[in-house]
Amino acid sequence: MTAPLLSTRGLSKSFGGLEAVRDVDFDLPEGQIRALIGPNGAGKSTFVGMICGRIPASRGDVRFAGRDITDLAAHRRIGLGMAYSFQITSIFARLSLHENVALAVRRALAQPHPAAVDQRVAAVLDRVGLAGRAYQTAGELSYGHQRLLEIAMGLGQTPRLFILDEPTQGLAESEVETFKALIRTLGGETTILLIEHNMRVVMETAEYITVLDGGRRLAEGTPAEIRADASVQRAYLGSGSP
Amino acid sequence: MSPPAGESPHWPAVGRTPRFRSPLLHAGIILGLIVIHFILPEYHNGNLARIMVLAVYAMGYNILFGYTGLLSLGHALFFAAGMYGLGLPMHLLGATPAPAFLGGLATALVVSAVIGFLALRTSGVAFMIVTLMFAQAGFLTVLLFGEYTRGDEGFVIQQAARQVAGIDLTDPSNRYFAALTLFGVCLLLIAWLVQTPFGRCLVAIRENEERARLLGYDVLAHKLGAVIISGTMSGAAGAAYALLFGYAGATFASVQYSILPLLWVLLGGAGTTIGPFIGTVFMFYLIDLASGVTSAYMLIAGLALVLLTIFAPQGLAGELRRRLMSWLP
Numbered sequence: 001m002t003a004p005l006l007s008t009r010g011l012s013k014s015f016g017g018l019e020a021v022r023d024v025d026f027d028l029p030e031g032q033i034r035a036l037i038g039p040n041g042a043g044k045s046t047f048v049g050m051i052c053g054r055i056p057a058s059r060g061d062v063r064f065a066g067r068d069i070t071d072l073a074a075h076r077r078i079g080l081g082m083a084y085s086f087q088i089t090s091i092f093a094r095l096s097l098h099e100n101v102a103l104a105v106r107r108a109l110a111q112p113h114p115a116a117v118d119q120r121v122a123a124v125l126d127r128v129g130l131a132g133r134a135y136q137t138a139g140e141l142s143y144g145h146q147r148l149l150e151i152a153m154g155l156g157q158t159p160r161l162f163i164l165d166e167p168t169q170g171l172a173e174s175e176v177e178t179f180k181a182l183i184r185t186l187g188g189e190t191t192i193l194l195i196e197h198n199m200r201v202v203m204e205t206a207e208y209i210t211v212l213d214g215g216r217r218l219a220e221g222t223p224a225e226i227r228a229d230a231s232v233q234r235a236y237l238g239s240g241s242p
Numbered sequence: 243m244s245p246p247a248g249e250s251p252h253w254p255a256v257g258r259t260p261r262f263r264s265p266l267l268h269a270g271i272i273l274g275l276i277v278i279h280f281i282l283p284e285y286h287n288g289n290l291a292r293i294m295v296l297a298v299y300a301m302g303y304n305i306l307f308g309y310t311g312l313l314s315l316g317h318a319l320f321f322a323a324g325m326y327g328l329g330l331p332m333h334l335l336g337a338t339p340a341p342a343f344l345g346g347l348a349t350a351l352v353v354s355a356v357i358g359f360l361a362l363r364t365s366g367v368a369f370m371i372v373t374l375m376f377a378q379a380g381f382l383t384v385l386l387f388g389e390y391t392r393g394d395e396g397f398v399i400q401q402a403a404r405q406v407a408g409i410d411l412t413d414p415s416n417r418y419f420a421a422l423t424l425f426g427v428c429l430l431l432i433a434w435l436v437q438t439p440f441g442r443c444l445v446a447i448r449e450n451e452e453r454a455r456l457l458g459y460d461v462l463a464h465k466l467g468a469v470i471i472s473g474t475m476s477g478a479a480g481a482a483y484a485l486l487f488g489y490a491g492a493t494f495a496s497v498q499y500s501i502l503p504l505l506w507v508l509l510g511g512a513g514t515t516i517g518p519f520i521g522t523v524f525m526f527y528l529i530d531l532a533s534g535v536t537s538a539y540m541l542i543a544g545l546a547l548v549l550l551t552i553f554a555p556q557g558l559a560g561e562l563r564r565r566l567m568s569w570l571p
Binding site: 052054073074075076078079084086090091092093094095099102103104106107108112153157 | 439442443445446449450452453454455456457458459460461
């Protein structure tokens with residue numbers, strides 16, 4: 001068996017007296033679409049924050065692409081091939097869509113020649129369906145389009161691991177459908193770690209699911225297994241949406 | 243193909259507008275300044291030489307404030323580092339202008355690297371205060387070593403010393419073209435810099451620092467680079483000022499000279515290549531004209547500044563970009 005692209009061992013985070021994440025062991029093989037679910041306050045965002053380096057871990061370690069990245073600064077981790085899409089939309093609101101994506105592309109290309117950057121930006125915007133708006137100011141886009149731009153910036157980085165933090169939050173039903181289709185097409189090219197509240201999105205896109213509860217790893221399995229898991233139902237599914 | 247009106251009002255639509263427009267604009271300004279020299283009376287030529295040197299200071303300031311979004315209140319330290327880095331060797335050791343100018347640049351570079359390294363541990367208001375304090379310390383240092391710097395009184399660099407390769411820099415026309423050469427080099431340098439991936443990243447940091455970091459950019463290294471480029475260019479202006487106008491004094495290290503480039507850049511348009519020059523010209527002549535009318539000239543200048551801030555909050559070049567020229571770099 002090949003080594004997983006991403007793995008954590010005993011990863012923990014305490015804020016003062018509160019243990020937000022406790023001893024999580026986690027393995028993500030290359031190419032998989034993995035969902036990370038759990039009730040509010042389960043520690044999902046803290047957990048991925050420690051993976052991409054936004055939040056320093058209190059204990060434990062993170063390995064990515066064969067190396068220990070626990071002590072690496074966020075921008076260095078991104079440089080190794082991670083992309084992180086923010087839960088709360090974080091774009092360059094006063095810049096054009098083109099420049100938003102170009103900033104991502106330039107960092108990822110070894111030789112950021114303007115023509116090569118333009119070409120890649122156009123391809124990425126086309127992929128998320130924003131090609132016609134390349135020279136609009138990002139802040140003027142509708143909320144749904146801003147979420148798509150956020151994804152486009154991640155794609156522009158051509159990541160090996162793409163972390164999506166609640167990408168469908170606040171989207172309309174039709175937009176969620178577009179989004180699901182996009183995730184499925186990405187599956188073949190990159191590894192995806194998807195934090196998601198919308199159970200339908202999770203069940204229809206994820207190949208494998210990890211459930212966090214109270215900062216601990218509660219369960220792991222295929223969508224069907226998770227659906228059938230009694231402890232998960234008690235902790236999460238039973239209390240909320242089916 | 244030009245972008246449709248109303249798009250990207252805050253930032254030029256790079257990638258769509260023809261790439262020759264920006265070089266054309268900057269070459270045009272430099273050419274205009276050559277032509278105008280032969281038209282203007284001597285009084286205005288003298289003013290313009292001074293303005294161009296001060297505009298270099300403003301352009302240096304703009305790299306940090308306008309493009310990177312870091313508000314420094316201590317740039318007089320860098321201006322003075324260049325001024326004394328050139329002035330003291332000439333005054334005390336009899337150095338010739340060319341190596342002394344390099345000395346001014348090197349002093350400003352080292353000072354800005356050290357200040358940047360220390361001050362960038364802070365951000366926001368703390369950064370403003372830390373830079374202000376460092377500049378005050380620099381000002382007091384100039385006074386403390388009054389034996390050499392002659393403190394407030396300053397020292398004159400004699401006409402005989404201000405000769406480069408047989409060119410007398412005290413001659414008004416030579417002085418004008420020396421100032422224009424420095425101005426032109428710095429303007430083209432900035433026009434080029436802001437189009438490079440480094441320059442675009444500075445803008446990204448200004449707009450959304452956390453996002454820039456999570457696109458993989460080393461934010462601290464870019465900010466440090468911006469402080470060093472900004473400080474060194476400000477030092478070049480300080481060195482040129484001492485060399486061309488033959489005087490170095492502690493006033494140029496005072497807090498007033500930290501505030502002035504901020505005003506010039508705000509008036510002219512922060513984050514535009516031509517804004518600092520426009521702002522410097524505007525304020526220089528505003529004070530010049532107002533002082534001809536009344537002794538309370540700062541009152542008139544102040545009123546004009548307030549009005550401009552209300553009606554053109556993005557500065558003159560910022561308004562130009564918003565209304566007419568969305569491609570303005």
